Amino acid sequence: xxxxxxxxxxxxxxxxxxxxxxxxxxxxxxxxxxxxxxxxxxxxxxxxxxxxxxxxxxxxxxxxxxxxxxxxxxxxxxxxxxxxxxxxxxxx
Amino acid sequence: xxxxxxxxxxxxxxxxxxxxxxxxxxxxxxxxxxxxxxxxxxxxxxxxxxxxxxxxxxxxxxxxxxxxxxxxxxxxxxxxxxxxxxxxxxxxxxxxxxxxxxxxxxxxxxxxxxxxxxxxxxxxxxxxxxxxxxxxxxxxxxxxxxxxxxxxxxxxxxxxxxxxxxxxxxxxxxxxxxxxxxxxxxxxxxxxxxx
Numbered sequence: 001x002x003x004x005x006x007x008x009x010x011x012x013x014x015x016x017x018x019x020x021x022x023x024x025x026x027x028x029x030x031x032x033x034x035x036x037x038x039x040x041x042x043x044x045x046x047x048x049x050x051x052x053x054x055x056x057x058x059x060x061x062x063x064x065x066x067x068x069x070x071x072x073x074x075x076x077x078x079x080x081x082x083x084x085x086x087x088x089x090x091x092x
Numbered sequence: 093x094x095x096x097x098x099x100x101x102x103x104x105x106x107x108x109x110x111x112x113x114x115x116x117x118x119x120x121x122x123x124x125x126x127x128x129x130x131x132x133x134x135x136x137x138x139x140x141x142x143x144x145x146x147x148x149x150x151x152x153x154x155x156x157x158x159x160x161x162x163x164x165x166x167x168x169x170x171x172x173x174x175x176x177x178x179x180x181x182x183x184x185x186x187x188x189x190x191x192x193x194x195x196x197x198x199x200x201x202x203x204x205x206x207x208x209x210x211x212x213x214x215x216x217x218x219x220x221x222x223x224x225x226x227x228x229x230x231x232x233x234x235x236x237x238x239x240x241x242x243x244x245x246x247x248x249x250x251x252x253x254x255x256x257x258x259x260x261x262x263x264x265x266x267x268x269x270x271x272x273x274x275x276x277x278x279x280x281x282x283x284x285x286x287x
Protein backbone atom coordinates (compact mmCIF):
# COMPACT_ATOMS: atom_id res chain seq x y z
CA UNK A 1 0.00 0.00 0.00
CA UNK A 2 2.85 2.30 0.90
CA UNK A 3 4.58 1.78 -2.47
CA UNK A 4 1.35 2.57 -4.29
CA UNK A 5 0.82 5.86 -2.49
CA UNK A 6 4.48 6.82 -2.75
CA UNK A 7 4.40 6.24 -6.49
CA UNK A 8 1.28 8.30 -7.14
CA UNK A 9 2.16 11.16 -4.80
CA UNK A 10 5.77 11.41 -6.00
CA UNK A 11 4.52 11.65 -9.57
CA UNK A 12 2.15 14.50 -8.64
CA UNK A 13 4.49 16.77 -6.71
CA UNK A 14 7.35 19.05 -7.77
CA UNK A 15 9.68 17.88 -5.00
CA UNK A 16 9.44 14.08 -4.89
CA UNK A 17 12.45 13.89 -2.54
CA UNK A 18 10.28 15.45 0.16
CA UNK A 19 7.57 12.83 -0.10
CA UNK A 20 7.33 10.54 2.87
CA UNK A 21 4.67 7.95 3.54
CA UNK A 22 4.31 6.37 6.95
CA UNK A 23 2.28 3.20 7.10
CA UNK A 24 0.91 1.88 10.37
CA UNK A 25 -0.63 -1.56 10.21
CA UNK A 26 -3.42 -2.47 12.55
CA UNK A 27 -5.30 -5.72 12.62
CA UNK A 28 -7.94 -4.69 10.14
CA UNK A 29 -6.98 -1.12 9.50
CA UNK A 30 -4.08 0.56 7.77
CA UNK A 31 -3.19 4.18 8.53
CA UNK A 32 -1.25 6.04 5.90
CA UNK A 33 0.26 9.42 6.62
CA UNK A 34 1.48 11.28 3.56
CA UNK A 35 3.98 14.08 4.03
CA UNK A 36 4.89 16.44 1.21
CA UNK A 37 6.67 19.78 0.91
CA UNK A 38 4.43 22.65 1.87
CA UNK A 39 4.30 24.07 -1.65
CA UNK A 40 3.21 20.71 -2.98
CA UNK A 41 0.17 20.29 -0.78
CA UNK A 42 -2.15 21.81 -3.34
CA UNK A 43 -0.95 19.40 -5.99
CA UNK A 44 -1.86 16.42 -3.84
CA UNK A 45 -5.21 17.79 -2.70
CA UNK A 46 -6.39 19.44 -5.90
CA UNK A 47 -9.30 21.73 -6.54
CA UNK A 48 -12.11 20.86 -4.13
CA UNK A 49 -10.07 17.88 -2.96
CA UNK A 50 -10.49 16.18 -6.30
CA UNK A 51 -7.00 14.68 -6.45
CA UNK A 52 -6.94 13.64 -2.79
CA UNK A 53 -10.29 11.93 -3.31
CA UNK A 54 -8.99 10.13 -6.38
CA UNK A 55 -5.99 8.90 -4.39
CA UNK A 56 -8.28 7.70 -1.62
CA UNK A 57 -10.55 5.90 -4.08
CA UNK A 58 -7.59 4.12 -5.69
CA UNK A 59 -6.07 3.11 -2.36
CA UNK A 60 -9.45 1.98 -1.13
CA UNK A 61 -9.88 -0.32 -4.12
CA UNK A 62 -6.47 -1.77 -3.45
CA UNK A 63 -7.25 -2.29 0.23
CA UNK A 64 -10.59 -3.89 -0.60
CA UNK A 65 -8.67 -6.65 -2.31
CA UNK A 66 -7.24 -7.64 1.08
CA UNK A 67 -10.32 -6.73 3.14
CA UNK A 68 -8.57 -3.91 4.97
CA UNK A 69 -9.81 -0.51 5.97
CA UNK A 70 -7.69 2.47 5.20
CA UNK A 71 -7.24 5.86 6.77
CA UNK A 72 -5.30 8.43 4.83
CA UNK A 73 -3.98 11.70 6.14
CA UNK A 74 -2.21 14.22 3.99
CA UNK A 75 0.23 16.45 5.85
CA UNK A 76 2.76 19.06 4.96
CA UNK A 77 6.21 19.63 6.32
CA UNK A 78 6.25 23.22 7.43
CA UNK A 79 9.55 25.14 7.56
CA UNK A 80 10.07 24.26 11.24
CA UNK A 81 9.76 20.62 10.35
CA UNK A 82 6.60 20.16 12.40
CA UNK A 83 3.76 18.06 11.16
CA UNK A 84 0.84 20.03 9.96
CA UNK A 85 -2.44 18.39 9.16
CA UNK A 86 -4.09 19.48 5.93
CA UNK A 87 -7.49 18.56 4.66
CA UNK A 88 -9.89 16.23 6.33
CA UNK A 89 -9.22 12.82 7.67
CA UNK A 90 -11.24 10.07 6.19
CA UNK A 91 -11.70 6.43 6.93
CA UNK A 92 -13.04 3.91 4.50
CA UNK B 93 -7.64 24.32 -20.33
CA UNK B 94 -8.20 24.26 -24.06
CA UNK B 95 -9.54 20.90 -25.05
CA UNK B 96 -9.22 21.66 -28.73
CA UNK B 97 -5.51 22.31 -28.48
CA UNK B 98 -4.08 20.13 -31.18
CA UNK B 99 -1.34 17.62 -30.64
CA UNK B 100 1.05 16.31 -33.21
CA UNK B 101 0.86 12.56 -33.87
CA UNK B 102 4.23 12.22 -32.14
CA UNK B 103 2.96 14.00 -29.03
CA UNK B 104 -0.15 11.84 -28.91
CA UNK B 105 2.03 8.77 -29.29
CA UNK B 106 4.29 9.91 -26.44
CA UNK B 107 1.32 10.70 -24.23
CA UNK B 108 -0.18 7.32 -24.92
CA UNK B 109 3.01 5.50 -23.97
CA UNK B 110 3.44 7.69 -20.87
CA UNK B 111 -0.12 6.96 -19.70
CA UNK B 112 0.12 3.26 -20.42
CA UNK B 113 3.28 2.97 -18.38
CA UNK B 114 1.93 4.97 -15.42
CA UNK B 115 -1.32 3.05 -15.44
CA UNK B 116 0.46 -0.31 -15.61
CA UNK B 117 2.65 0.59 -12.62
CA UNK B 118 -0.28 1.86 -10.56
CA UNK B 119 -2.35 -1.26 -11.25
CA UNK B 120 0.58 -3.46 -10.34
CA UNK B 121 1.18 -1.59 -7.08
CA UNK B 122 -2.52 -1.83 -6.31
CA UNK B 123 -1.99 -5.56 -6.27
CA UNK B 124 -4.01 -6.40 -9.37
CA UNK B 125 -2.70 -8.75 -12.02
CA UNK B 126 -4.36 -6.90 -14.87
CA UNK B 127 -2.53 -5.35 -17.82
CA UNK B 128 -2.82 -1.92 -19.41
CA UNK B 129 -3.26 -1.66 -23.15
CA UNK B 130 -3.39 1.54 -25.13
CA UNK B 131 -4.28 2.72 -28.59
CA UNK B 132 -5.19 5.91 -30.36
CA UNK B 133 -8.72 6.00 -31.62
CA UNK B 134 -9.68 7.41 -34.99
CA UNK B 135 -11.09 10.51 -33.31
CA UNK B 136 -7.67 11.15 -31.74
CA UNK B 137 -8.61 10.09 -28.21
CA UNK B 138 -6.17 7.94 -26.31
CA UNK B 139 -7.98 4.82 -25.21
CA UNK B 140 -6.48 2.96 -22.27
CA UNK B 141 -7.91 -0.43 -21.50
CA UNK B 142 -7.37 -2.53 -18.43
CA UNK B 143 -7.55 -6.17 -19.43
CA UNK B 144 -7.20 -9.57 -17.81
CA UNK B 145 -6.55 -10.43 -14.21
CA UNK B 146 -9.04 -11.10 -11.44
CA UNK B 147 -11.24 -8.67 -9.58
CA UNK B 148 -11.67 -6.23 -12.45
CA UNK B 149 -14.90 -5.22 -10.73
CA UNK B 150 -12.86 -3.75 -7.85
CA UNK B 151 -10.73 -1.85 -10.34
CA UNK B 152 -13.83 -0.44 -11.99
CA UNK B 153 -15.46 0.44 -8.68
CA UNK B 154 -19.00 1.35 -7.83
CA UNK B 155 -20.53 3.01 -10.87
CA UNK B 156 -17.05 3.33 -12.33
CA UNK B 157 -15.62 5.30 -9.39
CA UNK B 158 -12.20 3.70 -9.34
CA UNK B 159 -11.79 3.98 -13.11
CA UNK B 160 -12.72 7.64 -12.87
CA UNK B 161 -10.20 8.18 -10.06
CA UNK B 162 -7.43 6.57 -12.11
CA UNK B 163 -8.42 8.71 -15.06
CA UNK B 164 -8.27 11.85 -12.90
CA UNK B 165 -4.73 11.03 -11.74
CA UNK B 166 -3.53 10.18 -15.25
CA UNK B 167 -4.93 13.42 -16.66
CA UNK B 168 -3.13 15.44 -13.99
CA UNK B 169 0.11 13.59 -14.66
CA UNK B 170 -0.18 14.24 -18.39
CA UNK B 171 -0.65 17.98 -17.87
CA UNK B 172 2.31 18.03 -15.49
CA UNK B 173 4.57 16.17 -17.91
CA UNK B 174 3.44 17.59 -21.29
CA UNK B 175 1.83 20.89 -20.29
CA UNK B 176 -1.09 19.90 -22.50
CA UNK B 177 -4.38 18.20 -21.95
CA UNK B 178 -4.91 14.65 -23.06
CA UNK B 179 -8.09 13.37 -24.60
CA UNK B 180 -7.98 10.32 -22.46
CA UNK B 181 -10.48 7.55 -21.96
CA UNK B 182 -9.98 4.79 -19.47
CA UNK B 183 -11.93 1.58 -19.74
CA UNK B 184 -11.84 -1.87 -18.23
CA UNK B 185 -13.54 -4.98 -19.49
CA UNK B 186 -15.66 -2.89 -21.87
CA UNK B 187 -17.30 -1.21 -18.89
CA UNK B 188 -18.01 2.05 -20.71
CA UNK B 189 -19.80 0.43 -23.60
CA UNK B 190 -21.82 -1.80 -21.26
CA UNK B 191 -22.72 1.18 -19.10
CA UNK B 192 -23.77 3.14 -22.17
CA UNK B 193 -25.96 0.30 -23.40
CA UNK B 194 -27.52 0.01 -19.94
CA UNK B 195 -28.26 3.74 -19.93
CA UNK B 196 -29.90 3.54 -23.35
CA UNK B 197 -32.06 0.66 -22.11
CA UNK B 198 -33.00 2.70 -19.04
CA UNK B 199 -33.94 5.62 -21.27
CA UNK B 200 -36.26 3.59 -23.49
CA UNK B 201 -37.84 1.80 -20.54
CA UNK B 202 -38.65 5.20 -19.03
CA UNK B 203 -40.13 6.40 -22.33
CA UNK B 204 -42.48 3.41 -22.34
CA UNK B 205 -43.63 4.27 -18.86
CA UNK B 206 -44.14 7.93 -19.74
CA UNK B 207 -46.15 7.02 -22.84
CA UNK B 208 -48.29 4.62 -20.83
CA UNK B 209 -48.95 6.85 -17.83
CA UNK B 210 -48.52 10.31 -19.36
CA UNK B 211 -46.58 11.20 -16.23
CA UNK B 212 -43.00 12.37 -15.80
CA UNK B 213 -40.34 9.87 -14.89
CA UNK B 214 -37.29 10.96 -12.92
CA UNK B 215 -34.14 8.89 -13.33
CA UNK B 216 -31.46 8.21 -10.75
CA UNK B 217 -28.72 10.85 -10.27
CA UNK B 218 -26.07 10.65 -12.98
CA UNK B 219 -22.93 12.50 -13.94
CA UNK B 220 -22.95 14.90 -16.86
CA UNK B 221 -21.71 12.43 -19.44
CA UNK B 222 -24.35 9.90 -18.44
CA UNK B 223 -27.13 12.48 -18.49
CA UNK B 224 -25.98 13.59 -21.88
CA UNK B 225 -26.27 10.04 -23.19
CA UNK B 226 -29.91 9.97 -22.04
CA UNK B 227 -30.69 13.37 -23.60
CA UNK B 228 -29.05 12.41 -26.88
CA UNK B 229 -30.72 9.01 -26.98
CA UNK B 230 -34.16 10.55 -26.63
CA UNK B 231 -33.61 13.75 -28.59
CA UNK B 232 -35.61 12.49 -31.55
CA UNK B 233 -38.37 10.73 -29.65
CA UNK B 234 -41.82 11.94 -30.72
CA UNK B 235 -43.75 11.67 -27.48
CA UNK B 236 -41.35 12.83 -24.79
CA UNK B 237 -38.89 15.55 -23.94
CA UNK B 238 -36.07 15.54 -21.42
CA UNK B 239 -34.47 17.98 -19.03
CA UNK B 240 -32.39 17.87 -15.84
CA UNK B 241 -33.18 18.91 -12.30
CA UNK B 242 -31.19 19.11 -9.06
CA UNK B 243 -27.69 20.26 -8.33
CA UNK B 244 -24.28 18.66 -8.24
CA UNK B 245 -24.17 14.97 -7.45
CA UNK B 246 -27.96 14.88 -7.20
CA UNK B 247 -28.63 16.18 -10.72
CA UNK B 248 -30.93 13.85 -12.61
CA UNK B 249 -32.74 13.56 -15.90
CA UNK B 250 -36.51 13.96 -16.09
CA UNK B 251 -38.38 12.40 -18.99
CA UNK B 252 -41.71 14.14 -19.51
CA UNK B 253 -44.62 13.58 -21.87
CA UNK B 254 -45.02 15.80 -24.94
CA UNK B 255 -42.57 17.13 -27.43
CA UNK B 256 -41.42 20.45 -26.05
CA UNK B 257 -38.17 21.77 -27.34
CA UNK B 258 -37.42 24.08 -24.48
CA UNK B 259 -33.94 25.42 -24.08
CA UNK B 260 -33.76 23.63 -20.80
CA UNK B 261 -33.75 20.31 -22.59
CA UNK B 262 -30.29 21.01 -23.82
CA UNK B 263 -28.74 22.62 -20.84
CA UNK B 264 -26.76 19.50 -20.06
CA UNK B 265 -24.97 19.54 -23.36
CA UNK B 266 -23.68 22.90 -22.19
CA UNK B 267 -22.56 22.01 -18.68
CA UNK B 268 -20.88 18.94 -20.12
CA UNK B 269 -18.03 20.87 -21.59
CA UNK B 270 -15.51 22.60 -19.35
CA UNK B 271 -15.40 21.66 -15.67
CA UNK B 272 -17.36 18.48 -15.46
CA UNK B 273 -15.63 16.83 -18.36
CA UNK B 274 -12.43 16.69 -16.36
CA UNK B 275 -13.80 14.23 -13.98
CA UNK B 276 -16.38 12.41 -15.96
CA UNK B 277 -16.09 9.84 -18.58
CA UNK B 278 -15.96 10.62 -22.16
CA UNK B 279 -17.95 7.67 -23.33
CA UNK B 280 -17.26 5.86 -26.53
CA UNK B 281 -18.44 7.86 -29.46
CA UNK B 282 -20.88 5.31 -30.81
CA UNK B 283 -23.97 7.12 -31.99
CA UNK B 284 -27.02 7.24 -29.80
CA UNK B 285 -30.66 6.79 -30.41
CA UNK B 286 -30.45 4.68 -33.53
CA UNK B 287 -32.94 2.14 -32.45
